[in-house]
Amino acid sequence: MKTKIKFSSVYEIEKRKIDKRLKSLLKDRQPLSLYKPGSYILESSGKRIRPLLVLFSVKAVGGKFSDSYSAAVAVELLHNFTLVHDDIMDNADKRRGLATLHKKYDLSTAILVGDSLLSVAYESLLKDLKLNSKGVVAAFTKGLVEVCEGQSLDKEFEMKKNVAISDYKLMIRKKTASMIEMCCKIGGYIGNGSKKEIDALSKFGRNIGIAFQIQDDLLDAVADETKFGKLVGGDLKEGKRTYLFLKALEKAKGNDKKLLKLVIKNKGIRKNEISKYQDIYRKLGVIDDAKKEIKNYTDRALRSLIVLKKMENRELFHSFADYLISRNK
Amino acid sequence: MKTKIKFSSVYEIEKRKIDKRLKSLLKDRQPLSLYKPGSYILESSGKRIRPLLVLFSVKAVGGKFSDSYSAAVAVELLHNFTLVHDDIMDNADKRRGLATLHKKYDLSTAILVGDSLLSVAYESLLKDLKLNSKGVVAAFTKGLVEVCEGQSLDKEFEMKKNVAISDYKLMIRKKTASMIEMCCKIGGYIGNGSKKEIDALSKFGRNIGIAFQIQDDLLDAVADETKFGKLVGGDLKEGKRTYLFLKALEKAKGNDKKLLKLVIKNKGIRKNEISKYQDIYRKLGVIDDAKKEIKNYTDRALRSLIVLKKMENRELFHSFADYLISRNK
Numbered sequence: 001m002k003t004k005i006k007f008s009s010v011y012e013i014e015k016r017k018i019d020k021r022l023k024s025l026l027k028d029r030q031p032l033s034l035y036k037p038g039s040y041i042l043e044s045s046g047k048r049i050r051p052l053l054v055l056f057s058v059k060a061v062g063g064k065f066s067d068s069y070s071a072a073v074a075v076e077l078l079h080n081f082t083l084v085h086d087d088i089m090d091n092a093d094k095r096r097g098l099a100t101l102h103k104k105y106d107l108s109t110a111i112l113v114g115d116s117l118l119s120v121a122y123e124s125l126l127k128d129l130k131l132n133s134k135g136v137v138a139a140f141t142k143g144l145v146e147v148c149e150g151q152s153l154d155k156e157f158e159m160k161k162n163v164a165i166s167d168y169k170l171m172i173r174k175k176t177a178s179m180i181e182m183c184c185k186i187g188g189y190i191g192n193g194s195k196k197e198i199d200a201l202s203k204f205g206r207n208i209g210i211a212f213q214i215q216d217d218l219l220d221a222v223a224d225e226t227k228f229g230k231l232v233g234g235d236l237k238e239g240k241r242t243y244l245f246l247k248a249l250e251k252a253k254g255n256d257k258k259l260l261k262l263v264i265k266n267k268g269i270r271k272n273e274i275s276k277y278q279d280i281y282r283k284l285g286v287i288d289d290a291k292k293e294i295k296n297y298t299d300r301a302l303r304s305l306i307v308l309k310k311m312e313n314r315e316l317f318h319s320f321a322d323y324l325i326s327r328n329k
Numbered sequence: 330m331k332t333k334i335k336f337s338s339v340y341e342i343e344k345r346k347i348d349k350r351l352k353s354l355l356k357d358r359q360p361l362s363l364y365k366p367g368s369y370i371l372e373s374s375g376k377r378i379r380p381l382l383v384l385f386s387v388k389a390v391g392g393k394f395s396d397s398y399s400a401a402v403a404v405e406l407l408h409n410f411t412l413v414h415d416d417i418m419d420n421a422d423k424r425r426g427l428a429t430l431h432k433k434y435d436l437s438t439a440i441l442v443g444d445s446l447l448s449v450a451y452e453s454l455l456k457d458l459k460l461n462s463k464g465v466v467a468a469f470t471k472g473l474v475e476v477c478e479g480q481s482l483d484k485e486f487e488m489k490k491n492v493a494i495s496d497y498k499l500m501i502r503k504k505t506a507s508m509i510e511m512c513c514k515i516g517g518y519i520g521n522g523s524k525k526e527i528d529a530l531s532k533f534g535r536n537i538g539i540a541f542q543i544q545d546d547l548l549d550a551v552a553d554e555t556k557f558g559k560l561v562g563g564d565l566k567e568g569k570r571t572y573l574f575l576k577a578l579e580k581a582k583g584n585d586k587k588l589l590k591l592v593i594k595n596k597g598i599r600k601n602e603i604s605k606y607q608d609i610y611r612k613l614g615v616i617d618d619a620k621k622e623i624k625n626y627t628d629r630a631l632r633s634l635i636v637l638k639k640m641e642n643r644e645l646f647h648s649f650a651d652y653l654i655s656r657n658k
Contacts, residue, residue, distance in 0.1 A: 034481035089436075111414050153360055
């Protein structure tokens with residue numbers, strides 16, 4: 001219990017520091033037509049999981065938080081760049097309860113502000129780099145390359161009739177896990193970890209990233225709506241091929257299979273049909289399947305940390321993993 | 330005359346090498362949904378001015394072409410990223426005679442392929458970096474930051490009633506010249522030039538970049554249509570605030586001024602009105618004004634090269650400057 005209290009206080013304190021930096025980052029920059037909408041996005045508070053992972057990874061290999069804030073800010077900027085552009089591609093109206101950038105402003109602004117967030121991300125990444133700067137920039141760039149590939153795979157799914165669970169896993173590895181992996185790797189480099197430590201952190205990031213995405217799918221399907229903050233069943237409504245959907249399709253027979261195939265054919269369902277599909281999920285046991293997958297990937301992630309010397313730092317990651325997979329939004 | 334022949338043969342040989350690399354760069358990459366449209370853009374042959382400037386700058390400080398192809402490819406990728414996104418923002422149908430990406434595919438593809446070109450740009454930039462890697466990445470990133478700011482200023486002009494020539498110059502410095510400056514600077518770093526040499530190359534790039542953009546404006550207004558390859562007067566038709574337009578507005582009186590103000594008010598003119606405005610430009614002497622500005626900036630660019638030791642390398646830039654400002658498309 002002691003660790004958990006320590007974790008959540010570290011998390012809160014550091015999250016606040018990151019929020020503060022993000023809030024002031026673009027304040028004095030010109031032109032306002034570019035940086036004001038950029039600030040709008042950065043001020044809407046996310047969970048800041050990625051920058052926190054940078055910090056924890058730096059610490060895990062013996063480095064200091066104070067060396068890593070610019071890099072931590074950089075990964076959050078990169079993340080927000082993907083959100084702004086993804087929201088255009090998904091034609092999303094809202095993000096974190098606020099109007100998406102292309103709805104609040106316009107398409108051109110959203111494209112350009114996304115680009116600009118990425119440009120400032122690199123700028124911030126380079127700002128305080130001392131050690132292993134080539135490794136850091138290469139890891140960051142690999143994350144960027146893969147997140148584009150992952151988004152492309154995700155868009156392909158919308159056009160595809162058949163998507164295998166292995167396709168899905170490749171997609172989330174690229175779209176979600178590679179960015180989480182990148183955060184841990186960058187932290188390892190900045191903290192001047194050994195190759196072994198950096199590999200361990202990368203592996204942790206990759207696996208916890210996959211667990212994180214399946215958890216996202218799970219929450220979307222069956223979360224407590226009062227805590228979730230958006231429509232539960234949204235993925236079903238939009239006909240998204242999530243882990244639960246693909247697993248259900250694999251297991252279903254007869255009428256259930258027909259109903260699931262209809263979701264693909266019609267590219268989604270009506271809101272009032274969501275509970276019918278949640279029942280199918282429950283009947284087929286895919287909620288438990290998802291939980292098992294999440295546990296498997298989380299265990300694999302945590303096992304890789306065994307090479308980290310300080311038990312104290314491992315515990316921070318254990319609590320972080322707990323936090324990620326027990327969250328309700 | 331000897332230098333000119335040498336220049337054009339070097340230019341052609343190196344341009345072909347760059348073209349070849351760009352053609353094969355994305356060939357074996359997955360997913361195809363991302364990299365095939367990326368290849369489509371890279372295969373449409375541009376002038377490849379930016380990568381050539383990287384090569385020439387490397388050489389100018391005593392480095393080798395062979396160390397710089399990946400960086401040269403990187404700057405062309407960055408340039409193409411801006412073209413793909415700018416074409417969306419400008420709602421352009423054609424680019425270099427081919428359908429723009431968002432017309433040939435769709436909006437989402439064009440946004441994502443643009444992002445992906447930028448990601449591969451950084452990847453390529455890092456690939457063969459040995460010397461001054463932090464300087465190279467920082468210069469590249471500064472170019473990216475400024476091109477976003479420049480594009481934002483350009484979009485602002487569309488909404489603004491009054492644009493001063495100084496506003497215009499800031500805009501083209503950011504949108505066009507900063508990328509040219511970046512190419513020269515990167516080349517200086519890769520060739521391991523001295524600080525003095527790198528500063529000189531940057532200054533050359535910045536000034537030749539401004540000359541290049543005013544030359545673009547000039548060509549658009551009065552080029553020989555049989556050689557220009559697109560509509561002469563397109564900027565007038567779209568109501569763009571170019572150097573010639575702003576200079577004309579500054580000098581015009583009476584009915585000419587009224588007519589020029591109508592272009593702003595109506596956000597452009599009809600195709601059959603173009604010749605009327607070309608006559609105003611001629612009458613007010615803004616074509617000569619533009620030529621004078623181009624000459625001033627070119628002279629300033631070339632003067633900064635005095636610190637380069639080898640006369641031979643200076644001559645390459647002189648020929649390049651000649652080529653840029655005497656082009657007809």
